[in-house]
Amino acid sequence: MRYFGYGSNLHLEDLRRWCLERGHAPDAIRPIGPAWLPDHEPVYHYRSVARDGGALSVRSRLGRAVPGMLFEVDAAGWRALDAKEGDKYARVERTVLSRGRALAAQTYLVERAHREPALVAPRPGYAALVREGLASHGLPTHQAEAAAASLVIDPFPRSIFVYGTLRRGELRAPLLERHRPRRWTEASIRGALVHLGAYPGLVHGDDTITGELVELDDPAAALTELDEVEDFLGWGEPGSLYLRDVVPVAGTHAWTYRYLGPPGPPIPSGDWRRR
Numbered sequence: 601m602r603y604f605g606y607g608s609n610l611h612l613e614d615l616r617r618w619c620l621e622r623g624h625a626p627d628a629i630r631p632i633g634p635a636w637l638p639d640h641e642p643v644y645h646y647r648s649v650a651r652d653g654g655a656l657s658v659r660s661r662l663g664r665a666v667p668g669m670l671f672e673v674d675a676a677g678w679r680a681l682d683a684k685e686g687d688k689y690a691r692v693e694r695t696v697l698s699r700g701r702a703l704a705a706q707t708y709l710v711e712r713a714h715r716e717p718a719l720v721a722p723r724p725g726y727a728a729l730v731r732e733g734l735a736s737h738g739l740p741t742h743q744a745e746a747a748a749a750s751l752v753i754d755p756f757p758r759s760i761f762v763y764g765t766l767r768r769g770e771l772r773a774p775l776l777e778r779h780r781p782r783r784w785t786e787a788s789i790r791g792a793l794v795h796l797g798a799y800p801g802l803v804h805g806d807d808t809i810t811g812e813l814v815e816l817d818d819p820a821a822a823l824t825e826l827d828e829v830e831d832f833l834g835w836g837e838p839g840s841l842y843l844r845d846v847v848p849v850a851g852t853h854a855w856t857y858r859y860l861g862p863p864g865p866p867i868p869s870g871d872w873r874r875r
Contacts, residue, residue: 602705603681604635604669606642607656608726610733619680633785634668634737635698635854636846637707637836638766640666642747645740646710647671647720654720656730656747657689657710663755663820665846665853667739670698670705680754681708688714691762697846700791700804700858718757719750740844740853760826761789761856764800765813775829776814779822787813789852793872794864800872801842801859810871813850823855830857 609615612631619626644654658666673681684692689708696705701807722730727748732739746753765772768784778861792805802809816822823844826832843855866874 601673601678602632602696602703603629603673603677604637604672604694604705604707605636605671606658608709608729608733609681609684609738610669610739611729612736613844614733616731618684618787622680622683623677624683626679626680626786628674628680630672632672633698634702634704634739635696637666637668637694637696638844638846640664640694641753642666642743644719644720644722644747644750645715645718647716648688650686650724651694651726652723653726654722654748655710655726656722656744658707658716659709659731661838663818663823663855663862664753665697665757666679667706669737669739669804670696670703673706686703686765693736697805697820700845700847704836711779719747722748722752754822755816756819757853757855758819759813759849759852759854760819760822761787761813761847761854762813763793763856765798765810766814766826767812770872772829775825775841776822778854779816779819782815782817785815785850787865788870789847789849789856791858791870793867793870795861795867795875796861796864800867800875801861801864802856803859807868807870810869810873819855826857 616626640658643659648655655672685708730744733739791809793800833840
């Protein structure tokens with residue numbers, strides 16, 4: 601069974617030490633790779649007695665995504681994780697994004713009854729564990745750092761990578777223009793494009809896909825519209841034509857939409873305008 605970790609458990613050396621000190625098998629919690637918890641953000645709204653300060657959780661927030669790691673966990677591993685998280689956290693199932701796919705995974709959230717009305721600052725050592733754990737997997741740390749400092753967390757990803765009819769000058773570009781983008785810049789990602797008639801679809805592949813990176817102050821409102829336009833029905837919901845995904849692009853991460861429907865003919869150039 602898969603587990604999505606986003607906090608101190610990303611620090612594998614510390615996790616291993618904790619398991620060995622308490623008689624748990626660290627190899628029962630095996631890292632798979634980086635992943636994202638979509639439409640959530642990190643938050644310190646729980647005071648941990650064991651940590652003598654705030655301990656990290658996540659909360660729903662449209663248009664944000666929390667970086668973390670997927671792990672494969674067996675029964676012994678779940679016993680260890682349940683003990684480590686304690687009875688103030690609930691184990692719940694969520695959809696996470698990993699390598700262009702939406703996967704079901706278990707994660708831990710602070711129970712509502714134990715959430716503080718105000719943010720609870722973590723001890724410096726705990727915040728460092730979270731930061732170092734993220735960095736060790738090549739994941740961004742700025743959200744966790746802002747949460748630890750009780751600062752407003754900037755939207756992330758705040759950009760959308762578009763590759764078809766949402767590009768400037770194309771049919772649906774006005775949809776994004778209404779949201780007053782900060783900037784449009786040319787960009788590319790890895791994948792493959794297929795021709796679906798009036799529009800393209802992004803699928804898995806290793807071609808260079810030409811498009812544009814559209815940066816917004818807050819992408820939530822635009823994503824609400826785009827989810828409907830792209831026929832993305834929601835996390836864990838069957839029947840979507842496209843999946844809203846997080847992709848690396850131009851030194852940051854951005855939202856984009858991956859095609860899930862029947863195969864179409866390839867666009868060898870990887871550029872909708874050179875189809």
